[in-house]
Amino acid sequence: xxxxxxxxxxxxxxxxxxxxxxxxxxxxxxxxxxxxxxxxxxxxxxxxxxxxxxxxxxxxxxxxxxxxxxxxxxxxxxxxxxxxxxxxxxxxxxxxxxxxxxxxxxxxxxxxxxxxxxxxxxxxxxxxxxxxxxxxxxxxxxxxxxxxxxxxxxxxxxxxxxxxxxxxxxxxxxxxxxxxxxxxxxxxxxxxxxxxxxxxxxxxxxxxxxxxxxxxxxxxxxxxxxxxxxxxxxxxxxxxxxxxxxxxxxxxxxxxxxxxxxxxxxxxxxxxxxxxxxxxxxxxxxxxxxxxxxxxxxxxxxxxxxxxxxxxxxxxxxxxxxxxxxxxxxxxxxxxxxxxxxxxxxxxxxxxxxxxxxxxxxxxxxxxxxxxxxxxxxxxxxxxxxxxxxxxxxxxxxxxxxxxxxxxxxxxxxxxxxxxxxxxxxxxxxxxxxxxxxxxxxxxxxxxxxxxxxxxxxxxxxxxxxxxxxxxxxxxxxxxxxxxxxxxxxxxxxxxx
Numbered sequence: 001x002x003x004x005x006x007x008x009x010x011x012x013x014x015x016x017x018x019x020x021x022x023x024x025x026x027x028x029x030x031x032x033x034x035x036x037x038x039x040x041x042x043x044x045x046x047x048x049x050x051x052x053x054x055x056x057x058x059x060x061x062x063x064x065x066x067x068x069x070x071x072x073x074x075x076x077x078x079x080x081x082x083x084x085x086x087x088x089x090x091x092x093x094x095x096x097x098x099x100x101x102x103x104x105x106x107x108x109x110x111x112x113x114x115x116x117x118x119x120x121x122x123x124x125x126x127x128x129x130x131x132x133x134x135x136x137x138x139x140x141x142x143x144x145x146x147x148x149x150x151x152x153x154x155x156x157x158x159x160x161x162x163x164x165x166x167x168x169x170x171x172x173x174x175x176x177x178x179x180x181x182x183x184x185x186x187x188x189x190x191x192x193x194x195x196x197x198x199x200x201x202x203x204x205x206x207x208x209x210x211x212x213x214x215x216x217x218x219x220x221x222x223x224x225x226x227x228x229x230x231x232x233x234x235x236x237x238x239x240x241x242x243x244x245x246x247x248x249x250x251x252x253x254x255x256x257x258x259x260x261x262x263x264x265x266x267x268x269x270x271x272x273x274x275x276x277x278x279x280x281x282x283x284x285x286x287x288x289x290x291x292x293x294x295x296x297x298x299x300x301x302x303x304x305x306x307x308x309x310x311x312x313x314x315x316x317x318x319x320x321x322x323x324x325x326x327x328x329x330x331x332x333x334x335x336x337x338x339x340x341x342x343x344x345x346x347x348x349x350x351x352x353x354x355x356x357x358x359x360x361x362x363x364x365x366x367x368x369x370x371x372x373x374x375x376x377x378x379x380x381x382x383x384x385x386x387x388x389x390x391x392x393x394x395x396x397x398x399x400x401x402x403x404x405x406x407x408x409x410x411x412x413x414x415x416x417x418x419x420x421x422x423x424x425x426x427x428x429x430x431x432x433x434x435x436x437x438x439x440x441x442x443x444x445x446x447x448x449x450x451x452x453x454x455x456x457x458x459x460x461x462x463x464x465x466x467x468x469x470x471x472x473x474x475x476x477x478x479x480x481x482x483x484x485x486x487x488x489x490x491x492x493x494x495x496x497x
Contacts, residue, residue: 036281040285066235067294068236070293076250087100091261093425104411108417110481118471136180136388142329194347196372211330220295245451351376359474408441409445409449
């Protein structure tokens with residue numbers, strides 16, 4: 001039984017599978033600068049546009065960091081740097097589009113690979129819920145700035161709707177109709193586009209990154225003239241407890257740097273360029289995050305930043321409505337790109353797990369005309385849209401964070417394990433100071449996880465139990481790990497084959 005649970009997929013088999021599916025592979029054309037841009041594109045999204053405010057102001061389940069949210073960004077950046085170095089070693093050894101799921105399968109065994117795959121589903125799907133909620137907040141700000149009235153009951157999640165919104169909403173059989181309509185519509189629109197076969201190139205991503213950076217520079221440049229140093233006092237109103245809680249929440253702003261590793265199969269010289277892409281994007285984003293946090297908390301009292309669109313809120317309270325409109329427009333473009341990338345990634349996880357036999361073939365179906373994983377794309381779209389319409393952003397962010405942190409812990413542990421089990425395996429990039437860097441990554445991720453409220457741990461536990469049940473009932477029995485590669489279902493299989 002234990003041997004089945006922890007059976008690993010050898011590096012040689014992974015290479016054999018990659019060669020077997022070469023006709024479905026991706027062209028290696030991305031350079032280091034493209035990967036840095038990809039990392040920035042994936043990182044800068046709802047995190048900086050939303051969680052800066054909620055981490056500073058605090059909420060029902062956590063203390064506010066106040067202006068010390070600046071330190072939260074630095075703390076999380078250090079944590080992510082440890083994890084990025086571990087990711088880079090794996091990505092250079094296994095340069096295919098499997099990311100943490102494949103890394104765990106090669107080192108820690110099938111059960112751990114399943115857990116990471118299940119966690120990645122949580123990261124992408126739940127993360128997209130948070131992005132969609134924040135997108136809706138900026139959309140409402142932009143529309144109202146243009147003079148178009150839109151009622152609060154169409155912009156508010158049922159879970160967090162205040163009493164006034166509930167009372168003003170239309171009622172059916174005595175039940176108030178309150179939901180986040182823009183969040184539902186944007187997810188539905190992107191799901192439809194992805195089923196049709198949307199493809200993004202590095203050039204398009206670079207253009208989107210340019211828009212994101214221009215908006216961030218605009219906030220820093222204009223906001224610097226309106227900063228009131230008095231708003232930075234007290235700097236840490238809740239002491240280290242507030243900083244720790246804020247860091248656990250602000251981690252959401254860095255989710256996406258690991259997306260660089262998913263481009264390993266498209267990267268020239270991955271041993272060199274992947275580490276540059278991961279660390280480079282982390283450094284750039286950390287500098288920008290610290291500057292934005294300093295400006296935002298200096299514009300207005302930090303207690304007023306606890307909204308889904310804190311950047312727009314800050315400039316609106318200063319009477320700079322035109323600036324708020326520019327920020328809202330830039331945020332919409334930025335977060336639309338993040339939504340699209342994450343919504344594309346989710347079906348690929350289902351597909352990889354179905355190809356290995358850990359999920360039914362149903363999850364690996366592709367559309368006979370558009371050649372897209374339409375079944376899982378639609379199912380993911382429906383789930384994300386429903387949750388975005390009714391859930392509160394803080395609860396969503398915390399659940400996404402804990403799942404991602406847990407996956408990072410397993411990746412760091414995998415580096416240590418593989419150094420002992422396969423010490424002679426070629427490593428184009430080697431994580432420095434092993435085992436200390438992976439251990440520091442594990443400890444720092446664990447520290448941030450410990451700052452999560454109990455309700456988040458309960459939700460995460462329920463998710464893991466559900467996943468374990470599926471694995472024991474289906475995945476373990478149908479795993480194809482011992483089948484010859486040429487007998488496995490090929491990549492891209494569908495009902496029409």
